[in-house]
Amino acid sequence: MIDVRVELARNAFRLDVAFAGDGGVTALFGPSGCGKTTVIRLVAGLERPDRGRIVLGDRVLVDTERGVFVPPHRRRIGLVFQDAQLFPHLRVATNLAYGRFFTRPADRAVSRDAVVQVLGIDHLLGRFPATLSGGEKQRVAIGRALLMSPDLLLMDEPLASLDEERKREILPFVERLRDEFAIPILYVSHAVEEVVRLASTVVRLDAGHVAAIGGAAEVLAPTTLAHAGDRFGAVSVLSGKVAALDPAHGVSTIAHAAGSIVVPRLMASVGMTVRVVVHATDVALGRLPDGATSVRTTLAGRIAAITSDVDGPFALVALDLAGGERLYAYLTRLAVDAMQLAVGQSVTALVKAVSIDERGVAGVPRA
Structure with a gap:
């Protein structure tokens, strides 16, 4: 479970959000500039909130009143961005191994073979990133994040940079990831079809605030006549x-x-x-x-x-x-x-x- 209650002011933008996800995929949905990526950065520890509290399971990651701030490398959180950000000089197998490098052997709960099988990347292990398609790169990036055995996976618009064919290719793999690994996911997207397909809980953001929380049908329904x-x-x-x-x-x-x-x-x-x-x-x-x-x-x-x-x-x-x-x-x-x-x-x-x-x-x- 992830519980987020944070406030942050940056120039003219003010973020003030509170939401919780009980497992599965919690989607942060809304237009560009509404604060989705800022929330991801706060949860990952890449930014500090002005005020607030972030709790992951039974661990307090941030509590501004008590002066608690767990650094990013100790949060046990995996990140997948729009750009796969693979190491170009390392083969796929070594890129995957890098995900396990900073995880203590006792905490390595996710099997390499299981990740390779679920993501369908066995045939890619000996190749370099430059020879992969965009969809293949994203699958490897997801695998590397999974092999950290994280307590939470953050996915910041992981399909946004892909063309329609590559999106169609990778969505089933994200679905299998959701269903076959007991790792909660915080998923950022502005694509309705992705959110409906993947999310059990949808948090709709608007101008730095939570506009609605709930199931996809209720959160995505129009409430007024749009412009x-x-x-x-x-x-x-x-x-x-x-x-x-x-x-x-x-x-x-x-x-x-x-x-x-x-x-x-x-x-x-x-x-x-x-x-x-x-x-x-x-x-x-x-x-x-x-x-x-x-x-x-x-x-x-x-x-x-x-x-x-x-x-x-x-x-x-x-x-x-x-x-x-x-x-x-x-x-x-x-x-x-x-x-x-x-x-x-x-x-x-x-x-x-x-x-x-x-x-x-x-x-x-x-x-």
């Missing part, structure tokens, strides 16, 4: 079980109480519970009969709220779906008026399969 340019960040998180895999068409079907959700091909098994990110700008509403549209995902719901932009073109519609989950849809006010939409009305939500990013669809993280 025009921000509407693309409004999402819903739905959960269901994989009902069918259709390799002939390259799609998978997820069963939901409100209907079926069709998504691009998943690396999942039938019966697996998964979470799906749906962007509010990708949802249309209608009262069409089944089969009247090319859209394969149709979900039954009732309008719970409509928030309109009085001087602008948009409206945010909240739907209570059958089964209890909430789905948000961004529409134009023109569409709302033309369809005469109203609170309490039964409608059908339509979502194109191609609009769902399969990178954000994965098994529900362990708490």
